[in-house]
Amino acid sequence: MQRLNIEAVAAGGVAVEIDGVGKRYQGVEAVRAISLSIVPGEFVSLLGPSGCGKTTTLRMIAGLEVPDSGTIRIGGAVVNSTPPWSRGIGMVFQSYALFPHMTVFENIAFGLKMRGEPAQNIKTAVDEAMALVHLSELPDRLPSQLSGGQRQRVALARALVIKPRVLLLDEPLGALDRKLREQMQVELKLIQRQAGVTTVLVTHDQEEALTLSDRIVVMSSGEIVQIGSPSDIYNRPANQFVADFVGxxxxxxxxxxxxxxxxxxxxxxxxxxxxxxxxxxxxxxxxxxxxxxxxxxxxxxxxxxxxxxxxxxxxxxxxxxxxxxxxxxxxxxxxxxxxxxxxxxxxxxxxxxxxxxxxxxxxxxxxxxxxxxxxxxxx
Amino acid sequence: MRSRARLRYLDAFVAAIVVFLLAPIVVVLPSAFSSDVALSFPPQGFSTRWFENLLSRGEFLSAARLSITVAFLATAISLIVGLFAAYALFRFDFWGRSALEALFMTPLVFPAIALALSLAMVMSTAGLLRDFWGLLIAHVLITMPYAIRTIGASLREISVAIEDAALTLGARPAQLFWYVMLPLLRPGIAAGAIFSFIISMDEFTVSLFLTGPGLTTLPIEIFNYAEFNSDPTIASISVILILISCIAVATIERLMGLRRVLS
Amino acid sequence: MRTVRSKLLIALLLAPAVLISMVMIAAIATTLGISFLRQFPGDLQVTLANYIAFLSQPFLLKAAYQTMALGLVVTAICVVLGYPVAWFLVKRDTRFRNAVFLIVLAPLLVSIVVRTVGWIIILGNEGLVNALLMSLGVIDSSLQLMRSFWTVVVGLVHVLLPFMILSIASVLSKIDDDVIEAAMLLGARPATAFLKITLPMSMQGVAAGSIIVFALTIGTYLTPIWLGRGNVNVLAVSIHEQALISVEWPAAATSAVLLTIMALVFMAIFLASIRRMTRR
Structure with a gap:
């Protein structure tokens, strides 16, 4: 693998603190007053079955949902009422959510354009980001002309090029086939480690969580069941649920x-x-x-x-x-x-x-x- | 095989329905160029005199001008109002959502004559009967369901995640709308525009009750003319309207498919 | 974002459309109100006289009866003609399918005035049908094809058939072919599978289409007046006369209210029977 020009995306990570955060939808508690501290540069996975509240938690960090209770701090500042567009986070969606009417270049440039960066800076940064994810040859393709793996890379480059303080990944590899998924896991981990960006991954795939994470947060029914390193989670599951769910x-x-x-x-x-x-x-x-x-x-x-x-x-x-x-x-x-x-x-x-x-x-x-x-x- | 024979019958039946649907539109074309003084088929001779008659009559031209003005303004208003309403209806879930959707669609299924009379009555109490603004409001009411439907169909195909992605990338709501939603909605908006324009141009019953001397739309002018004349002039103006409809159908079909707009 | 301020946002987005719809609601309320007035404008005394007058005028009762008959006949014909076409559009795999779809839908964008002119050219005394029959020697003198109930039916079916086809097709397209194949694997012959599976499942489309076609039929003024020429006096014609010719607004309002009630009753009956059918 080529040497990564990580300068393009490195901004250093910040801490994310979730304190007693709860969220209910139409009377159903999706997330029940959970607390979690993520240190700068850490890779944390939220692992659990569908409906366990992991995606809701991620969306609250992104600012796409507002918590009903508790506080969320990013880099020490309470962001509960900060809108998503000024949180400085990068997010990769399960469906990738690429803009279908924009080319690869325009997709990756979008965040910088919204920040009012001068065109020359945008060009330099996007070129570097495209090189980072091995897409330099395809700047003018539309998303519909890309393979699943290529779309995934565009989504990642788009989230990284804005030098996010926090990177949020919502089942980012779920739509890829097994082989490609394993390859992308390696690349993702490499990029994340070098960029040093604080990363939160949501997944229901225990293998993915074990492979990528510094720490895993196992969730069930809106609550955190266990927080620990991958080997902790695997070898010392807190209860039968974790034991059953992981491995x-x-x-x-x-x-x-x-x-x-x-x-x-x-x-x-x-x-x-x-x-x-x-x-x-x-x-x-x-x-x-x-x-x-x-x-x-x-x-x-x-x-x-x-x-x-x-x-x-x-x-x-x-x-x-x-x-x-x-x-x-x-x-x-x-x-x-x-x-x-x-x-x-x-x-x-x-x-x-x-x-x-x-x-x-x-x-x-x-x-x-x-x-x-x-x-x-x-x- | 028996089922294949059955399919033959079905094809023949559908062909007959196609002929039935097209016949009254197609027969108008030759009749418009007839030199006969009465509307007849087959047409006698060839003449463009009825088109000349049409153009020489100021009332048709001024009716066309009013129709186009009303259709243009009603379309513009319906699109803006419809865009807002479609966004609320198809992006949020809230109490009374389906009731509101039904309310907005009501003009499509309300018996036209009752709607026409009712609008005439309320406009009259508001002093807007046989008034340009009264007519315009009524046309907005009638075209709005089409705008909501076409834009809604387009909106439903844009994943919410795309909006979320734009927001997390730093787009403010106005930027999200301008750089992402508007370009993606463009085919739906264009199809809605054409639809609204044509529906307004063709509107008959409500206009019949809201227009009057000095304020006449094209369909009403044709109706009035036909009350006293039976020459092919109405066929010749019909040809022009059919041509406009054909262009509209072709454009909508290319933009997003007529089928998607309507179903 | 989707929850903060979202209530206010939703309200603001909906406000203009609601405002415009309020005009319609005000219009319907005004009509309902005027139907109970002795005279409008003028004598604002509340009375049931208009309804009593309606029910005591044989001419209006006959119009109501004709309206109902016209609505039912046109709806029934649209179902019978529209169902096979909808089935063709959804299930028949031919290269003509898109062309047929376009031809079915296109008339919706052609003015009713134009289409009615077309029927005059076809059915008139010097029209296509008479010319054809005469040249074939079937008849010696023109048949009177216009001015009859059935001429109006033909014109209305032409205008409204696309609505019926669309609404049946949209339901048919949601029926999974697997369900029908499963039924056939379980031993149902194609005809049985159609009667037991496809037809009941598509009744919702038939009902929706029927409600639209019935409501639009009884509300149409142009077709009865142009193709019926005084022989087909439906309520739409009476309302036009009462409102614009004799200018008796309370009477016109009463007719319009009764016409609307007719549409609502029809809708209620249809929805109830469909609900009973699907609850089974």
Missing amino acids: MSNLMRARTSSADGDRVSVSFPNGRSYVTKAEGNLAHPSDVDVFVRPESVKLAPNAGSPSGKLSGTVEHIVYAGASTYAHVSVGLAKPVVASLSQKPQDSNAIRIGDELSLDWDETDALLMPALEAGARRTS
């Missing part, structure tokens, strides 16, 4: 005994039990869900008497390209999913009907307080 996970209902020091015994309904470290904020005894990622589940042939934390029979094997998953029936409500080693000889070693014992490291598992039936989201 594949096993959630096994169990009951703890009274804690013995910092040790506690976990018993499954099938009679198996094991002793593990007691989670700090959990009262014992109580109903819990044991959370383990498929890749943390270790499988071993069941030699004679059952060993490990659980044991069972391989029900079926799902081949998913990069990884292979074994669904092992262990006498609980749902089979436990375990990913198999990538090496073909290992994968082949396990067959449907095999009796296996399952184990995992104490540090790879979490105990989550059990939710009332029905309270758990199945999205």
